[in-house]
Amino acid sequence: MLKFMGLMNSTWVLDGHDIVTAFNLSCFQAMVDLGGCSGALARELSKAYPSSSVTVLDLPKIIQAARQHFTEQDDTIVFQEGDFFDGDIPPADLYILARILHDWKEEKCVQLLKKIHACCQPGGGVLLVEALLFENRRGPVMAQIFSLNMLVQTEGKEHPPSQYSSMLSFAGFHNVQVCRTGKSYDAILAIK
Numbered sequence: 001m002l003k004f005m006g007l008m009n010s011t012w013v014l015d016g017h018d019i020v021t022a023f024n025l026s027c028f029q030a031m032v033d034l035g036g037c038s039g040a041l042a043r044e045l046s047k048a049y050p051s052s053s054v055t056v057l058d059l060p061k062i063i064q065a066a067r068q069h070f071t072e073q074d075d076t077i078v079f080q081e082g083d084f085f086d087g088d089i090p091p092a093d094l095y096i097l098a099r100i101l102h103d104w105k106e107e108k109c110v111q112l113l114k115k116i117h118a119c120c121q122p123g124g125g126v127l128l129v130e131a132l133l134f135e136n137r138r139g140p141v142m143a144q145i146f147s148l149n150m151l152v153q154t155e156g157k158e159h160p161p162s163q164y165s166s167m168l169s170f171a172g173f174h175n176v177q178v179c180r181t182g183k184s185y186d187a188i189l190a191i192k
């Protein structure tokens with residue numbers, strides 16, 4: 001579990017800044033990174049948007065390990081134990097789902113997005129961070145390899161932007177904007 005958390009952590013130490021600045025998120029005051037693991041992406045958010053509060057919600061054993069092994073001096077982020085499927089989601093005006101939806105079947109993704117939509121403050125939004133396939137699914141090769149990994153190890157897979165847009169619209173979000181960063185992961189912002 002710690003090795004997995006270390007792997008998750010290192011991605012955002014390298015590429016997190018590109019993700020959190022893919023859109024100007026400064027209008028969002030309260031941000032919650034759902035399934036935020038070690039807090040690495042949350043830390044990048046906090047650095048880029050110092051006037052926003054950033055909370056990481058994850059399963060209890062992950063939060064306990066994050067507190068023990070991944071906290072930093074002068075950490076500005078808050079860790080919160082929870083379960084985004086079976087528990088309450090704290091109110092916020094921006095929810096981040098980084099490498100979460102690719103783990104689950106589309107029905108479960110829509111169920112989670114609907115729950116987020118219900119908790120989200122008016123004018124708030126959701127930021128999806130995933131490796132986006134091309135619409136014809138013939139690349140990029142990294143996204144295809146990630147998708148193969150997801151198909152073997154999880155219920156999910158990687159998708160092209162149109163698939164995320166339709167899940168977001170179905171859950172009630174609009175103004176879907178897509179940013180391909182040119183790095184391994186991309187960002188999609190949608191508004192309630």
Ligand SMILES: C[S@@+](CC[C@H](N)C(=O)[O-])C[C@H]1O[C@@H](n2cnc3c(N)ncnc32)[C@H](O)[C@@H]1O
Binds near residue numbers: 035036098
């Ligand atoms: C693939 S990892 C992504 C971690 C992080 N968002 C990132 O991009 O580095 C999935 C994360 O979702 C968390 N998770 C899975 N099911 C969850 C649930 N029901 N409630 C909260 N967190 C959950 C896992 O513990 C794990 O930290």
